Amino acid sequence: MPSNLFKKLKNLKKNIASLLFLLLSGILITINPACKRTTGTQTELLPTDSTTAPKAIHTRYGISYDSFNLIEGKIRRNQFLSDLLTEYRVPYPAINNVVQLSRAVFDVRKIKRGNPYVVFQTKDSLIRTRFVVYEHTPTDYIVFDLGDSINVYKETKQIITDQKTASGIISTSLWNTINEKNLNPVLVNDLSEIFAWSIDFFGLQKGDSFKIVYEEQYVDSTSIGISKIYAAWFNHMGEDFFAIPFVQNGKESYFDINGNSLKKAFLKAPLRFSRISSRFSNSRLHPILRIRRPHHGVDYAAPIGTPVHAIGDGKIIKTGYYGGAGRMVKIRHNSVYTTAYMHLSRYGKGVKSGKYVKQGDIIGYVGSSGLSTGPHLDFRFYKYGTPIDPLKVKAPPVEPVSEENREDYEKIKSVITDLLNTVH
Numbered sequence: 356m357p358s359n360l361f362k363k364l365k366n367l368k369k370n371i372a373s374l375l376f377l378l379l380s381g382i383l384i385t386i387n388p389a390c391k392r393t394t395g396t397q398t399e400l401l402p403t404d405s406t407t408a409p410k411a412i413h414t415r416y417g418i419s420y421d422s423f424n425l426i427e428g429k430i431r432r433n434q435f436l437s438d439l440l441t442e443y444r445v446p447y448p449a450i451n452n453v454v455q456l457s458r459a460v461f462d463v464r465k466i467k468r469g470n471p472y473v474v475f476q477t478k479d480s481l482i483r484t485r486f487v488v489y490e491h492t493p494t495d496y497i498v499f500d501l502g503d504s505i506n507v508y509k510e511t512k513q514i515i516t517d518q519k520t521a522s523g524i525i526s527t528s529l530w531n532t533i534n535e536k537n538l539n540p541v542l543v544n545d546l547s548e549i550f551a552w553s554i555d556f557f558g559l560q561k562g563d564s565f566k567i568v569y570e571e572q573y574v575d576s577t578s579i580g581i582s583k584i585y586a587a588w589f590n591h592m593g594e595d596f597f598a599i600p601f602v603q604n605g606k607e608s609y610f611d612i613n614g615n616s617l618k619k620a621f622l623k624a625p626l627r628f629s630r631i632s633s634r635f636s637n638s639r640l641h642p643i644l645r646i647r648r649p650h651h652g653v654d655y656a657a658p659i660g661t662p663v664h665a666i667g668d669g670k671i672i673k674t675g676y677y678g679g680a681g682r683m684v685k686i687r688h689n690s691v692y693t694t695a696y697m698h699l700s701r702y703g704k705g706v707k708s709g710k711y712v713k714q715g716d717i718i719g720y721v722g723s724s725g726l727s728t729g730p731h732l733d734f735r736f737y738k739y740g741t742p743i744d745p746l747k748v749k750a751p752p753v754e755p756v757s758e759e760n761r762e763d764y765e766k767i768k769s770v771i772t773d774l775l776n777t778v779h
Contacts, residue, residue, distance in 0.1 A: 415473070416488045416496060416510065423475040423485060430470050430489075436463040443474050443484040445501060453499055456507040461497045493579045515573045516582065520778040525563040529556065539571060541581050547627055549584065549598045549609055552619035554591050555746065557631050557655065565589045566778040568771075586771040599771050601764050603756060612772075614756035614764055621688070621748065622666040622714065624655070625696060625734050626721070632656035632731055635744035651742035652697070652735035659700050659730040661721040665712045666694055674708050680733070681725025684718045693740070697733035698724050 413421055430439070436457075440450045457463050466489065475486035487499040494514060500506040521542065523532040533543050546565060547556045570583040587598035587609075598609040598617060609617040633654035665686055672693075673685035682699040684706060700722025712718060723730045736745040756764045 416486075416498060418475060418486055418488075418498075420475060422478060424478055426474040426476060428472055428474070430466055430468050430472065432468050434466075434468070436466055436489075439472065440484070440487065440499075443476070443487070444482070445484050445487075449501055449505060452505045453501070453507060456505060457497075457499075460507050460509050461491070465491070467491070493574050493577070512574045514579070517571050517573060518568075519571055520566070520568050522566040522778050523564065525559050525565075526561055529559060529565075539578055539581060542567065542569070544627070545569075545581055545584055546587060546589070549587055549617065550589055550596055551622050551624075552617055553596050553611075553623070554589060555623045556627075557624055558746070560592055563589070563591050566775050568774055568778065586775050588775050597772070597775075599764075599768050601756065601760075601767055603754075603760055610756055610764070612768065614761065614768075616753045616755055618753050620667055620753070621692075622664065624745075625664050625666050625694075626655050626657055626661060626732060627664075630656050635742075635746065652695075652733045653745050655721075655732045655734060657721045657730065657732065659720070659722055661732075662717045663696050663699065663703075663719045663721060663732055665714060665716045665718050667692070667714045669694075669712060671706060671708055671710050671712060671718070674702060674706060676724070679726035681727060682719070682722065686712065686718070691738055693737040694745075695733075695735040695737070697735070698722055698727045698731060700724065700730075 412419055415425070426443070437450050437454065440453065441447075445453075454463060470490055472487060472489045474484055475488075477483045477485055483501075485501055487501065488496055489499070490496045494512050496510055496512065498506075498508050498510060500508070521536065521538050523536055523538075525532050529546065530540070530543050533540055546567065550556075566586075566588045568585040568587070569581055570585070572579050572582045584598070585600065589596045589598075595612070597612045599611070600607055601610050611617060631653060633650060635653055636650045663684075667686075667688045669686040669688035671684060672687045673683065673695075675683065677683050677697075680695075680697040682702065683695060683697045684699065684702065685693065685695045687693045696719055698721075699719035702719045703717040706712075706718050721730055721732050734745055736743050736748055
């Protein structure tokens with residue numbers, strides 16, 4: 356196990372401990388105004404003596420804009436760079452030069468509808484466009500310098516990485532708890548993916564709880580995503596589940612407290628977000644036929660078009676329209692297990708009989724085809740051809756921490772469990 360993660364985790368632990376100390380002590384940290392920096396739109400205060408007030412220089416994208424009027428907008432549908440420059444009265448020869456110079460920097464044909472741009476125009480009576488800045492991604496932007504010597508260059512905004520912790524107690528759903536605490540909603544997806552093989556997130560109970568240590572990245576004080584999950588813990592129905600990152604065979608994965616991989620042979624559910632509307636039963640009152648008959652599957656209610664994922668690797672052995680089952684996909688995972696996905700609205704790209712799929716591949720989308728009262732997925736699980744309750748299948752884990760890596764893993768585990776104990 357590389358020592359850098361071990362050191363990083365220890366440093367993170369110290370940083371969190373220091374942060375907690377500062378918060379509890381009520382210490383206010385002040386920053387010398389002459390050193391103030393922010394990303395994106397910046398304010399720099401020049402060093403001064405005690406008798407003069409500091410003079411502020413306002414910059415954006417590294418350009419001082421005090422002598423410009425800024426016009427902000429978003430790329431419209433079917434709008435090209437030439438259209439944008441023409442709109443702001445850039446001469447045609449200059450537009451041609453910009454297009455030529457852009458070839459070595461940025462393919463102007465890849466300008467995206469909805470992306471923001473900022474135009475810097477002079478404040479004099481001529482109102483000349485001096486700069487146009489196009490934001491291609493949340494971090495990367497292209498500057499079109501329309502001065503006497505036209506120039507085109509690409510820059511990257513400063514990314515601020517913030518180490519954070521979060522915890523919560525489920526009252527209604529994980530999504531609601533994350534929202535109530537004003538946390539990044541991406542954490543819902545991250546937690547559900549990390550524990551997808553261990554916890555059925557459709558069956559969370561009131562009182563279930565979680566803790567997580569992570570890194571979030573910001574540009575211009577706006578979050579651009581979760582960059583790293585250092586540690587996670589979930590208590591579901593009184594049972595503790597740990598997610599401990601560890602590199603083995605050159606690949607980082609999450610392991611439980613005993614060193615078993617959190618990845619199992621099968622996902623706990625074929626949908627990420629939904630609710631169970633009907634369970635496995637040998638005698639269920641059919642909602643349409645109004646007679647009692649076996650329902651050897653689990654129904655997941657979800658909006659039409661919700662992606663349906665293969666719960667494990669396997670070979671597709673059936674696709675087609677099968678009466679009351681509607682559009683269906685059936686996958687043979689091995690000589691023991693087979694799964695079926697019914698009432699689909701359509702199939703995933705390239706899904707057909709004979710094709711091999713990987714765990715997590717989209718094989719179709721929720722629908723209401725066949726004998727159905729509304730959009731849902733009827734998911735079925737077979738063992739040696741006999742239907743079994745999907746919610747009671749316990750799939751074996753994939754490769755655990757090897758004996759040769761066990762000592763390193765125990766060190767990492769100790770740091771992470773101590774770290775999680777600091778989260779409240």
